Every structure is written in structure tokens, then in C-alpha cells.
Amino acid sequence: MVAGRKGALVRIDLRLANESEWLKVFDPRDGTLFAAVAPPPALGSTARIDLIIGREGPRVILHGQVIAHRALDGAAGCAVAIGPGDREKINYINGFVRGGLLNLREKRRLPVRLEVTYGGLAGPCKTETRDINEEGVFILTESPLPEESEVHLFLTIPGMPAPLSLAGTVQHTVVPDDEDIPGMGIMFKLDDAQRAALVKAVDDLERGFLSGQLPEALLQ
Numbered sequence: 001m002v003a004g005r006k007g008a009l010v011r012i013d014l015r016l017a018n019e020s021e022w023l024k025v026f027d028p029r030d031g032t033l034f035a036a037v038a039p040p041p042a043l044g045s046t047a048r049i050d051l052i053i054g055r056e057g058p059r060v061i062l063h064g065q066v067i068a069h070r071a072l073d074g075a076a077g078c079a080v081a082i083g084p085g086d087r088e089k090i091n092y093i094n095g096f097v098r099g100g101l102l103n104l105r106e107k108r109r110l111p112v113r114l115e116v117t118y119g120g121l122a123g124p125c126k127t128e129t130r131d132i133n134e135e136g137v138f139i140l141t142e143s144p145l146p147e148e149s150e151v152h153l154f155l156t157i158p159g160m161p162a163p164l165s166l167a168g169t170v171q172h173t174v175v176p177d178d179e180d181i182p183g184m185g186i187m188f189k190l191d192d193a194q195r196a197a198l199v200k201a202v203d204d205l206e207r208g209f210l211s212g213q214l215p216e217a218l219l220q
Contacts, residue, residue, distance in 0.1 A: 010041040010066070012049045012080075019053060019097040025072070031090070032079045033062065040069045040078040047080045052212065053096070059212045060093060060111065061219050062086050085181035086111075088131045088138070096210075108133050110206055112218045117163075118153035121145065127183075129155075134199050136168065136187040144173035144184035151186060157201045158218065164197060166190065 012035045016022055025034040035049060049062040063086055068079040082090060089111040109131040116139050117126050130138040137155070145151055149170045154163040168186040176182045190198065208214040 008042070009046045009048065012037055012041075012047055014049050014051045016051070016053045022053060022093060022097045026090070026093075028094075031082050032067065033064065033082055034070070034072050034077055034079055036072065036075040036077040038076045040076065041066050043067065043069070049080060051093075053093070058093075058096060058210045059214070059219065060089050062089060084179060085130075087180075092131075108206070109138075110202060110209060112205055112209065112214065114218070115156040115163075116153050118151055130181060130183060132202060132205075134188075134195065134202055136171065136185060138183055138185045140181060140183040142176055142182045144175065144182065145170050147171065147173055153186070157205070158215070159204070160201065164194070164201065166194065166198070 014025075014033075014035050016025070026032075027034075033049065035047075041047065043066055045066040047064050047066055049064070051060045051062055052058070062080075062082055064080040064082040066078050067081045069076075070079055071077065088109045092109055092111055095108065110133060111131045112129065114129045114132065115126070116129055116137070117124050118139065119125075120141075120143065125141065127140050130140055132138075137153075139153070147170050150167070151170060152165070152167050154165055156163045166188055167190075168188040170184050171187045172185045174180045174182050174184070188195075188198070205214070205218075
């Protein structure tokens with residue numbers, strides 16, 4: 001990676017040998033991630049971090065701002081404050097590293113970008129997901145529906161012949177003024193057949209995510 005001027009976008013490839021390395025480089029107290037890179041990028045630079053844990057995947061793209069130059073275990077580098085929009089990715093990584101969460105479907109939130117069309121107030125709206133599990137999905141929109149609204153959506157899963165037709169209820173919303181990525185969290189209302197299809201789809205996506213085989217277009 002080439003060091004950038006203040007405010008410039010820099011890209012950092014961060015490969016961790018194993019899960020325990022994550023516990024060393026990520027500080028949950030302030031949400032900063034240490035990246036060993038020399039020379040370090042300028043303070044104030046916007047950073048995209050391509051993170052891979054282990055020999056193969058998971059591969060996660062994180063975004064943040066360089067806030068300090070420092071060293072860790074004798075290696076020079078920088079501290080990057082991860083943006084609030086990547087909170088679910090951090091939660092997912094923490095679950096993967098500590099074990100257990102990946103086996104609890106109700107808690108995992110797979111951070112992938114999937115095409116989705118939903119019924120908005122002014123007609124069909126096309127957008128993308130921020131994360132998904134079998135219980136619900138967070139979709140990106142600057143004009144979320146009111147909480148408790150019933151919503152129907154079509155979710156495109158790569159490799160499936162047709163989008164999944166799903167229904168749900170808006171559980172929470174994020175607007176642009178909330179200092180987070182705007183959108184809405186939807187809790188699914190599914191019959192047995194729909195749930196079985198969704199479980200299989202999310203399981204397949206997760207296997208691809210953890211093996212590093214998901215295409216770039218699906219990574220946030």
C-alpha cells in the first residue's frame with residue numbers, strides 16, 4: 001500500500017495468520033484496528049482494509065480513518081478507527097474468532113451485499129443488503145419505511161434461478177442523521193418452505209464467505 005496524503009483514500013491488505021491475531025490488532029474499547037504498514041498513511045486518510053484471517057478467508061472489507069501512527073510488537077503501522085457502518089462486520093468477526101456465534105443462526109449477521117427489491121411508499125425500490133440471517137435482513141435506504149410496517153421483498157441470491165419472495169415487518173430504522181448507514185432492519189415472516197430455502201441460501205453464502213470464495217461484488 002502507498003501512503004496517502006491527509007484525506008486521501010488508501011487501501012491496506014491485512015492478512016492475519018490466525019484468529020488469535022485478531023484479538024491482538026482490534027481494540028474493542030475504541031473500535032480501532034492496528035495495521036502493520038510502512039510507511040504508514042497520513043493521519044486523516046480514509047482507509048479501506050481488505051482483511052483475511054487464516055490461510056483462506058473469511059475476507060472482510062472494512063472502512064475507517066487513520067487516527068494514529070504507532071507500533072505493535074515492534075512492527076510500525078497505524079491505528080484505523082472503523083466506521084459505524086461496519087459494526088455488524090466487526091460483530092461477525094468477533095463471533096467467528098471466539099467461536100460459537102456461527103453455530104447460533106439467530107445471532108449471526110452475514111455481512112454480504114445482495115440485490116433486493118422491496119415495496120416502498122412510492123412503488124418498487126431497488127437497493128442492497130448490509131447483512132442477513134435466517135431471522136431478518138438489514139437493507140440500505142435513505143427513506144426507510146415506518147417501524148412496524150409490513151413489507152414484501154425479492155432477494156437475489158447468486159446461483160439461485162429466481163429471487164426469493166419474502167415478507168416481513170420493519171423492526172428498526174436508521175436515518176441519515178443517526179451517524180450510521182441509513183436503512184431498515186426487517187424481521188421475516190416465513191412459512192416452513194420459505195424458511196428452509198432461506199436457511200440453505202444463507203448457509204451456502206456463509207461457506208463461501210468463510211472460504212474466501214465469495215465474489216468481490218458480494219463483499220461490502
